[in-house]
Each structure stands twice: as C-alpha cells, then as structure tokens.
Amino acid sequence: MAATFSASIAPWEQTLAQLAHQTKLDDLAAFAAVTLLSIAYGTKGILWSKPDPYRHKLFARPQQQPGAEARAQQTRDLAELLEQNSADVAILWASQSGTAERMASRLATELARHLGVRALLLDISDVDPATCAKVPESKLAIFMASTFGEGDPSDNLHEFWEWLHHASSTSLSGLRYLAFGLGNSNYKHYNLVIDSLADRLDAHGAKTLMPTGRADDAAGETEEHFLEWKEQVLALFQSRLGYQRREVSYEPSLQIVEDESLEPIDLHHGVPRDQSAGKATSTQSRVYALPVVQTRELFKDTNDRNCIHMELDLGEHAELKYKTGDHLGIWPINPTVEVERLLRVLGLQQRRAMPSHVKSTDNKPVKVPSPTTLDALFEHYLEICAPVSREAVALIAGFAPTEDAKAFLTKISRNKEAYAEYLGSGYVNLGRLLERACEGEAAWSALPLPLVVETLPAMQPRYYSISSSSVVQARRVAITAVVADTSLSASERVPGLATNYLLALRESSAQPALAHPYGLTYSLSVPHQPLQTSHVHAHVRKSTFKLPAVASTSIVMVGAGTGVAPFRAFVQERALLKTMGRDVGQTKLFFGCRNPEQDFIYADEFTKWQSQLGDSFSMTTALSRPHGDEKKRYVQDCIVEDAEAVCNLLIEENAYFYICGSAAMARGVSDAVAKILMSRQGWSETEMKEFMDRQKRQKRWMQDVWG
Known part of the structure; x- marks a missing residue:
C-alpha cells in the first residue's frame, strides 16, 4: 500500500522540481534584464545617445541678449556675487509691478555717479537667503521691497520671506543693511512687507545703519518719498562710510546704435518682453495675442463715463487656461497723439523706423527688448504717458535749448511745491513737458536719446479680475473695466493708459465703427505690427481668490x-x-x-x-x-x-x-x-x-x- 502511494506521488514531485528549476531560471533572466536596463539608463549620454552640443542653437532666439545664459548659471551666493563683481553694496529688489525694481536701478546709478560706489543690482530671488550670513561686515545690503494686496510680499520675495521667518538658528550678525518699502496707506497693512523684513533681519542679528524708509502712494508721493530717502542714503555714505560726493555731468547707461543691416524679422516690433523671452512662471502664463470677440458698454445714460465688458478668445492657444477668480494682465500701447508729439519735439520722425540696438554701458539689464525701432519703443515698450520725476527734470534741464527753458525746468525740479503745483495744473508727460519748456519741431534734438529711454519707465501690464467662470466658458475670458480718467479741471484730464486703449479696441470693433469719445487713436494695424486689429496682448495670472472647493459651502x-x-x-x-x-x-x-x-x-x-x-x-x-x-x-x-x-x-x-x-x-x-x-x-x-x-x-x- 505504501509502495503504491509513493509511486503515485513521484510524478508530482518531479513536476514540482521542474517548476522550481524553471522559476529560478526566470528570476535570473529577469534580474539580468533589469540589470542591463539600469546600466543602459545610467550610461545614457555617456556611452550612447550622446547629446549634440550644438542642438540648443536650433531653438536659440536671435533676439537673446549676449551673456544671458551665463547670467542664468551664475552663483546664488551673495558673498560670492559681491566678490566676483568687486562690489561694495548689494541692492536687492522685490517688486510686483516693477516700481521697486526701477527705483533700485536708479539708486545704483546714483551711488556710482555721485560717490563712486560699486553697487550690484540683484533680483532678490536670484540670491540664496542663507548666504546673507556670509557677507562680510565691510559690505552693505540694501533691501527695497513693495507691499501689495493686503500685506502680501511680491512673488520674487517668497523664498527669502519664508527663510527669514523659519531659519531661527541662523545668525546675520555680520550683515549691515538699509531698507526702503513701497506701499499705500489706504491699505490696512501699509508697508507691512518692509517692516516685517526689517524686523526679521534684526531678529537674526543684522544691523541697520538708518531707519527704514517708506513710500506712500496714497497721495501719489512715492517718487518724492524715494527722492528724500535717496538723499539720506547719499548723506549716510558720506558721513559714516567715508565716501566723497562729486558733482558730475550726465553719463549715459545705454547706447542706442542704428543698424541698417537688420531685417524686420530680426526686430522686436511690440511683443511684450515676457513673451519674447519665453517667460512663464508658476504664477502667470506667457503673453499671447488674443482676439477680442465681444465688447459692450455697461453704463447707461452716461456721457462722461464708460465701463467696458470685454471677452477674449483663448481658442487658438490650447495651453492657455484660467480658473475662476484669476487675473488677466493687459499690455497697453500708447496713444498715437503722444507718440507723434514726442517724436516731433525730439526731431526723430525720420529715424522712427530705423533698426537699432539698445545696449547697456554698465552691465545692468536693459529694460527694453533689442534690437527694435523708435516706433516700437515709444508705442509699446516705454510708458511715454507717465509723469516725469523731478530728478529726471533736473537732468533734462542741462540740455535745454534756451535759457528760458532751462530756468523753467530748473525751478520745478528744485522745488517740491512748485513741481507739485505744475503737475496739478495740467496733463504732464515727457512730450508735453518738453513742449511747454520750448515749443517747436525738433526743438529738443540735442537731448540725448539714451537719457530719454532711461527717463521713461518700461511698459507694465495692468491687471483685471476675470469676470467669467472657467466652468461656464473655459475658452473665453471676460474682464470688466471702468475707463479711469483723472480730472484736473473742467477742461483738463489725465487719460487712463490701459482703459482708454481698451475703449479704443471696443470702438474699433463696433459695427459701424465708433469714434473714441476723447479723440484718442492707436496704431492697431500697421506694417510689422505684432497685433492684428481687435487683438490685445494679455496673460493670465493665478490668484488665491477662489470659490470653495465644495459648492455647498456658503x-x-x-x-x-x-x-x-x-x-x-x-x-x-x-x-x-x-x-x-x-x-x-x-x-x-x-x-x-x-x-x-x-x-x-x-x-x-x-x-x-x-x-x-x-x-x-x-x-x-x-x-x-x-x-x-x-x-x-x-x-x-x-x-x-x-x-x-x-x-x-x-x-x-x-x-x-x-x-x-x-x-x-x-x-x-x-x-x-x-x-x-x-x-x-x-x-x-x-x-x-x-x-x-x-x-x-x-x-x-x-x-x-x-x-
């Protein structure tokens, strides 16, 4: 019986042994395959599939500034950056709309021009916050930061902000600093960002050399407050840091070189810089030319006020998306009448379409795309309708064509009250100021073009809360805008730059076409113009202003x-x-x-x-x-x-x-x-x-x- 049972199970044992042997072979084969694949993956680009070192040239932008790649790969160590650039001062800016960045650049220029200070201008996001501890006491850091929203830091400040508030064990006892903030006292948390930044620097042991400066835009005095603080900084460098102030003549920080060999395809004709640089961040999209598909007037029975509802089509750009509650950034252009005024008084009508390179003479970033034309600069890239600062008026006075013009400009540039009175008496921008000082075609032809470009701020987008739901209309975005004009008197007004541009777009798309109520016209369709008629350059900026995730929430x-x-x-x-x-x-x-x-x-x-x-x-x-x-x-x-x-x-x-x-x-x-x-x-x-x-x-x- 036992022999019979043993005989009956023998075939099963043999089968099991064969299966076990086969499993071992399969495991070995699988292990060998995984090993080979791992070796192959690890040697990719070394032993096989070596990258073409010139492949990047297929995607290179001809407009890319020389040296941009090298700048992108530079160290983020603040101490090393100061040493590499032989700089005594680091000016770190944190800006949402660009104002703090512009003022930081002006401060760097003034320190170099009047005191010979080697100042390094830095976007604060380009610095590793922890390396501030390595900055020697012989150096100085100047922080310039804006507050936006309800006490919010700018996007480029977030890394530094988080580090300051959470790096409790780091000592900054060797760091000397100055601080200047930009804010608006109409907001509950006026200049909270610069105050918090200074408090945290102090908590880490850093030493401030003078009280924190604050600009208040509630009464439009940001510029005046900056000038007052800047003078205090220059005085500090003289009294405590041993620098000697010198009076110097104007020295351009830019070169504008005409180049007839350039073809239209080589030039920037008005595409906003963010798009030409391929820039897209975690908080905003690239810039696109979007068609206006619907506009309508929202105010009723009003002859003096306009409110525009405008809808833009996203259908041509599958990658461009928005969510309910986001913002839309609109890139405006300057009205034709102001472009013509500035070209005429400078005597540049004949050179307006000449291809030109805009180059830095002091290694600072150039605020406008290059190469380009004067037409594109004055229409798209510079805010020629912006008021002119007293500081710029003083520089312009040195090139006045007549003694009367020089006396007029000198008077308003040296006296804060006289300047404020002049600004309040009428609509003042650079073209109008030059005309007021000395009228006549080409009256200011001796004014250096680099000074004009340096004086005018770079064009910035204007942001509007999106007034449509991405759930209801995912491929069409709506905005709502009141035409924002500031009345100075019964007959004088300062037209809002972006809203009047939107109004002109609305009028141009109407059937039949309507006239702009204030007679403003815009170059909506000209040769080489990047925008077609009834298109606008825009981008989406993410917002935290969102509906609850659950619709049943009140x-x-x-x-x-x-x-x-x-x-x-x-x-x-x-x-x-x-x-x-x-x-x-x-x-x-x-x-x-x-x-x-x-x-x-x-x-x-x-x-x-x-x-x-x-x-x-x-x-x-x-x-x-x-x-x-x-x-x-x-x-x-x-x-x-x-x-x-x-x-x-x-x-x-x-x-x-x-x-x-x-x-x-x-x-x-x-x-x-x-x-x-x-x-x-x-x-x-x-x-x-x-x-x-x-x-x-x-x-x-x-x-x-x-x-």
Whole structure:
C-alpha cells in the first residue's frame, strides 16, 4: 500500500522540481534584464545617445541678449556675487509691478555717479537667503521691497520671506543693511512687507545703519518719498562710510546704435518682453495675442463715463487656461497723439523706423527688448504717458535749448511745491513737458536719446479680475473695466493708459465703427505690427481668490463698482451648478454703485441667475447717489443692517468671506464686520483679530483690492 502511494506521488514531485528549476531560471533572466536596463539608463549620454552640443542653437532666439545664459548659471551666493563683481553694496529688489525694481536701478546709478560706489543690482530671488550670513561686515545690503494686496510680499520675495521667518538658528550678525518699502496707506497693512523684513533681519542679528524708509502712494508721493530717502542714503555714505560726493555731468547707461543691416524679422516690433523671452512662471502664463470677440458698454445714460465688458478668445492657444477668480494682465500701447508729439519735439520722425540696438554701458539689464525701432519703443515698450520725476527734470534741464527753458525746468525740479503745483495744473508727460519748456519741431534734438529711454519707465501690464467662470466658458475670458480718467479741471484730464486703449479696441470693433469719445487713436494695424486689429496682448495670472472647493459651502461677497467683476464669475458658476442639480450653499452678495439707472452693471444677468439659484442667492444693492428721498448707503452700511444674517453665515456656517474693490472700501467693510461680530459674539479686539487671522490662514477671508 505504501509502495503504491509513493509511486503515485513521484510524478508530482518531479513536476514540482521542474517548476522550481524553471522559476529560478526566470528570476535570473529577469534580474539580468533589469540589470542591463539600469546600466543602459545610467550610461545614457555617456556611452550612447550622446547629446549634440550644438542642438540648443536650433531653438536659440536671435533676439537673446549676449551673456544671458551665463547670467542664468551664475552663483546664488551673495558673498560670492559681491566678490566676483568687486562690489561694495548689494541692492536687492522685490517688486510686483516693477516700481521697486526701477527705483533700485536708479539708486545704483546714483551711488556710482555721485560717490563712486560699486553697487550690484540683484533680483532678490536670484540670491540664496542663507548666504546673507556670509557677507562680510565691510559690505552693505540694501533691501527695497513693495507691499501689495493686503500685506502680501511680491512673488520674487517668497523664498527669502519664508527663510527669514523659519531659519531661527541662523545668525546675520555680520550683515549691515538699509531698507526702503513701497506701499499705500489706504491699505490696512501699509508697508507691512518692509517692516516685517526689517524686523526679521534684526531678529537674526543684522544691523541697520538708518531707519527704514517708506513710500506712500496714497497721495501719489512715492517718487518724492524715494527722492528724500535717496538723499539720506547719499548723506549716510558720506558721513559714516567715508565716501566723497562729486558733482558730475550726465553719463549715459545705454547706447542706442542704428543698424541698417537688420531685417524686420530680426526686430522686436511690440511683443511684450515676457513673451519674447519665453517667460512663464508658476504664477502667470506667457503673453499671447488674443482676439477680442465681444465688447459692450455697461453704463447707461452716461456721457462722461464708460465701463467696458470685454471677452477674449483663448481658442487658438490650447495651453492657455484660467480658473475662476484669476487675473488677466493687459499690455497697453500708447496713444498715437503722444507718440507723434514726442517724436516731433525730439526731431526723430525720420529715424522712427530705423533698426537699432539698445545696449547697456554698465552691465545692468536693459529694460527694453533689442534690437527694435523708435516706433516700437515709444508705442509699446516705454510708458511715454507717465509723469516725469523731478530728478529726471533736473537732468533734462542741462540740455535745454534756451535759457528760458532751462530756468523753467530748473525751478520745478528744485522745488517740491512748485513741481507739485505744475503737475496739478495740467496733463504732464515727457512730450508735453518738453513742449511747454520750448515749443517747436525738433526743438529738443540735442537731448540725448539714451537719457530719454532711461527717463521713461518700461511698459507694465495692468491687471483685471476675470469676470467669467472657467466652468461656464473655459475658452473665453471676460474682464470688466471702468475707463479711469483723472480730472484736473473742467477742461483738463489725465487719460487712463490701459482703459482708454481698451475703449479704443471696443470702438474699433463696433459695427459701424465708433469714434473714441476723447479723440484718442492707436496704431492697431500697421506694417510689422505684432497685433492684428481687435487683438490685445494679455496673460493670465493665478490668484488665491477662489470659490470653495465644495459648492455647498456658503459664501458672502462684497464689491463696489467693478469690484463686482469676480463675483459675476462666482455667481455665474454657481447658477450653472444649480441647474445641473448640484447642492449650492448660500450665496450672498453686497454690491455698491451710484444709482440703478446709470451704473448697476450686470443687473439683467444677476436677475437671471437669481431665478436659477432661487433662495440660495441674495443680492443687496447699496446706492451712493440715489434719486429722490432714498437714503444714501454704502456696502458697509448694508452689512450692518443685515448683521444677523452675516454673523450667522460667518460664525454658524463658517462661510467664506470675499471683498473686492478699493482699499478704502475694503477697510470700511472689514471694520463694519469686526464691529458686528464683536458686538454679537462678545469678543474683544484680540479675539476678533485672532478670528480674522485664522480665517485668512484657512483662505476663508480673502480680499482683492487696489489703492
């Protein structure tokens, strides 16, 4: 019996042994294959598939500045950068719109020109924050930073900001520094960034050599405050650092060299620099030429005010996307009348289309693309409509064609009050200033062109809250813009640069075409022009101003004027979700305008969405200029009147709270909400602040405001 059983299992044992042997062979084969693949992957580019060292030339941009690749690969060690450039001072700028960067560049120029200081100008994001500890005490760091939004650092400051607030063990006892901030006192957290940066530097042991300077743009005095602080810096270098001040004549930092050999294809004709450099960051897209597919006037029965609704098509650019709540950056161009004025008074009409290289003479980055033409510079790349600083007026006075012109310019450049009075008396830009000082074609032909380019700021985009939902219309983006003109008198006005450009685009696309109400025209279609008629250069900038991830979460929105733009998108999106059967939370909107007959924008659309959302949507309108006996109210008044509902939403339902509009309005709304919450919850000011700070950290209290 046992023999029979043994005989019956023998074949099974043999089969199992064969399977085990085969498995070992398979394992060895697999191991060998993995090993070979690993060796092959590790030797890619060394033993095989060696890269072509010249392949990058296939993608090289002919407009790329020489040495840009080398600059991109330079060290981020601040001490090494100072040593490599034989510099005594590092000027580190943190800027959102470019103002701090421009002022940092001017400071570097002034230090070199008047004191012989070797100053190294640096984007603060190009520096490893920890290496500040290695800077010797014989050197000096100057930090120039802007505050935007509600106390937010600029995008290029984030790495340095995080390091300062979390590198608790690092000592900066050897670092000497100066600090200057740009802000707006209409905002609750005026110049918070530079104050916090200086506090953290001090906490790490750094030593400041003079009090922190602050510029306040609330009254348009950023330039004056910078000039005052700059003089204090120059005096410090003389009194404490042993430098001797010298009076010097103008020395150009640029060369403009004409080159007739260049073809139109070689030139920059107006494409914004961000796009020509292929620049795209984690916070913004590249710049694209987008067709205007729809425009309409939103104000009713007004002859002196315009509000534009404009929609741009993204369909030609599959990679360009936006999300509800993002911003759109519009790159404006200068009006033709101002371009012609400047060319005429400088005597440059015959050279306007001449191809030219713009080169730096002091190794600083050039703020405009090169090569290009004067037409492109004055239309697209320089803000020729910007006011001229007193500092620039003083330089221009040295080239005045007559004694009377020199006396006039010298007077307003040396006296702050005289300059302010002149600015307040009329619309002043460089072309108009030169005409006022000395009229006549080519009257200022002796004024160096490099000085003109140095004086004018580089063109910057203007940002608008997107007023459409990416869920509802993913390939079409909408913006809402009031034409922003500043009235100086009954007959004199300063036209808003970007909004009048948008108005001209709206008029040009109308059928039949309409005339611009102020007679402004723009070169919307000329030879080699990068824009077709009814196209605009624009890019998307990401924002944290977002709807809750869950649609059933309640929200409270407060906006005045065009501050309602992102809330149009929010309500549009929630109305669609509701029609799809989704559960939508309470959606409460407070909207401020003058009166419903004139500027209650999007009234018909909100009425339609009210019918779709039903009881989940409520809208309260505050009228600042009502008709008849109706009481004047602002949005903060409406919040106080509806205190019970607002408190219930914010406390009981933990609703998201949004404010969009002017900084002054936002401050009033925040104070009103704080007042009613403290009263109803019995909170102290400390408890109220803790609540608001917690909500902001959790992204449940968000503001999108401007000065």
